[in-house]
Amino acid sequence: MTALALDGVSVSLGGARVLDGLTYAVEPGEWVALIGPNGAGKTTALRAVAGLIPYDGRLRVFDRDAGVTARRELARQVALVPQVPLIPGDITVREYVLLGRTPHLGYFGSEGRADHRAADAALEQLDLVPFARRRLDTLSGGERQRATLARALAQDAPLLLLDEPTAALDMGRQQQVLEIVDRLRMNHGLTVVSTMHDLTLAGQYADRLLLLDGGRLVASGSADEVLTRALITEHYGAEVEVVDAPGSGFVVVPVRRPQ
């Protein structure tokens, strides 16, 4: 069984081909990072998997054709944490996390005991218990990110999609969030697909990196295979040095070009 299998998935937005024949598979329990320059199609790939945009090609989630899976059923398999979640300011953290139970409820249903338990467990997992009754707009950026992660965890979907989970966080919060994701992955047997801008962090946390450029998959493999000076220079147009730092993986260092 594969957790996620894309077979020639293409997406056109406004006449432009944003994703072009993407083919890859993710094993259960794996953490795969999508990397690539701006506009490479990373976020589009996540949105297609979450069933939010139409696509050509075949997309299978846990061996079921996602294209013919009902929206609610798909939401029980796939949880998405967007890069900039829309935060409704005037509801509490707990009310927000409880929204994650939506795919498990009927159209007019309301939460039962199991749903409240799932929300409480998610709050606990993300150290949000003291914040449960706080309004979302009183939270800091890092705390909000944790609240959105808690909502995704309450959704109880085995495949977790993260769009730039560390964007707009400081170095310490970035590390903290990635450690949390890794812990959740281990404890709950989750499969994680995330887009990442920070290549060093991507190499440290993901099992496998997929490098996208112009909507195409141009390289894939472990950090030492993908994080090479040649590949990064070619596809990011950046001048970098890749340092193999013992104990911390491959560190991608930008190099200032001579004037």
Added chain:
Amino acid sequence: MRRGDARVWLPLAFLFLATALLTGVLVGPVHLGAVNVVRATFAHVFGLHSPLTGADDAILWELRLPRVILAALVGGTLAAAGASYQGVFRNPLADPYLLGAAAGAGLGATIVVAYAPGSRLNGDLLPIAAFVGAALAVVLAYALGRSAGSVAGPAALVLAGVTIASFLTALQTFVQQEHVDTVQEVYSWLLGRLATTGWREVAIVVPYAVVAWTIILMHRRLLDVLAVGDEEAASLGVNVARVRLLVVIAATIATAAAVAVAGLIAFVGIIVPHTIRLLAGGSYRLLLPLSVIVGAGFLVYADVIARTVLSPQELPIGVVTAFFGAPFFAVVLLRTTRRAA
């Protein structure tokens, strides 16, 4: 008082409504007495003998009670519709007239007043024309917004509503200019009024209000989901377009019915939900039921003021809701934001 706690806020809201209803039937030129009023009302409902004299009983049962009940129905409907529109459009400034309901109803009413003036027909036709006008305007706005593309989401719908409203208002002004003699009648209708003839108006509104409240309240959890945005709501398995359509239909039908019998009463759909948001929190699970109850009580009080300040003349109720509602809202806004800071 804890925000979001239904066990605190629901009883408080019911108490507010009960006090409003009682005040509404007690205030008036003829003194009836609280105990007698309550006993007579029960007597009518259960087919018993009323303790009031014939004339007093008629004042209660034929004049005051229908009017108070109508105010409650219209108030609850406008507040719930306002809260619903704010939810589906994620726009705090949305009100029940956002998609052109007011302009459509205004055009319908003006046409009747202009082309069937003063007749017996007028009294029967006006609510129907206002209802049809309001509903038709929203249907047009929805069709226009949808064809403009679902990509634009709620913003396209709101813009379509503005477009339709401007167009219909232009038509209404044109008809009115052609029949200048009708200006006063149209104007008084535009300002809102709760004139009743027995239970007729109540009977018109009740079925729409009950159906709409039911549909809206059943969507209260889904409106919370919509608050996280169309795309995130979709990733949680919600068919956003369907929720939006159902809630808009319910809110629009109820608004059209309210407008048909009471004219354009401003501000209720904004003040009431926002006051509740500031006090009890923004979750639609609590906000929607509270809007119905508090909106009902609010309009009953507004009507009491409308018929007493200039007694025996009446102030248009739309003037009262805006005049007293706006400063009250300002006080609530200042107090809560200061406490939060």
